[in-house]
Amino acid sequence: MLRHAGFRATYGRVALLEMLAHARKPVRVETAAKAVRGKLDLTNTYRALEALRRVGLVRRVDLGHAHTHYELAEGKHHHHLVCDSCGKVADVEIQEKEMERAALRAARDFKSVRAHSLEFFGLCNACV
Template identity: 50%
Template sequence: MKEKAHKINFPALLRNTGLKATPGRVSLLKLLSKERKPLTVEAIKKKAGGKIDTVTLYRALEDFADVGIVRRVDFEHSHAHYEIVAGRKHHHHIICKKCEKVEDVDVCEFEGVEKSVLGQTRNFSSIMNHSLEFFGICNQCVNK
């Protein structure tokens, strides 16, 4: 069953979180909702036809991440990747250490783990989000 992220009302989504529904931000969300994997800032710029100023992009992504519309994922490369959260099922990733191939992983044990994590710490009272990434060498890269 395909997801219907493209049917999300992005202007409303933005306004609901206190952000402004500018044309730039709305089309950024549209762009992200068409992607099936996390993009670098560079890649987003390219997909947008270079029409987005880099700084503006960084700021929009940061704002979106703050309110949970997108999330930032780190794949142990030295740059961040972003993917949309709104309209997508919660998931994680498996990443090839050689070629950067990224695949979604639909396994998450978070519900069961949250309690024990919070039970262990005295410094945190709640968990806002979590990241879980698996790393390996993909089958293509293994064969040299």
């Protein structure tokens, strides 16, 4: 995958992709860096994730915190429902196309929608 995307397949990047593949929810850069400790430091984890994002191997997830999360870009684009209380994250699929069309209809003066970010916040069953 890495070579095909024009990258060198370094231990750090491979480890990074592997950890993302096993993660069950979007991961903070700091967490990712710790997971590949010894193979890639924090600075280069930032650089690697950004590079991987640019070629579409990973996606940025903005959960409204001060820090960015990343997840492996597999399957279709989806959103998240985050528990306010425990932080649990569930994947959510929504009628994307229709929503973007609606946005375009609502926004006079715009010709196209390239992307959107949509995250939900609420309570999971295990929390009060």
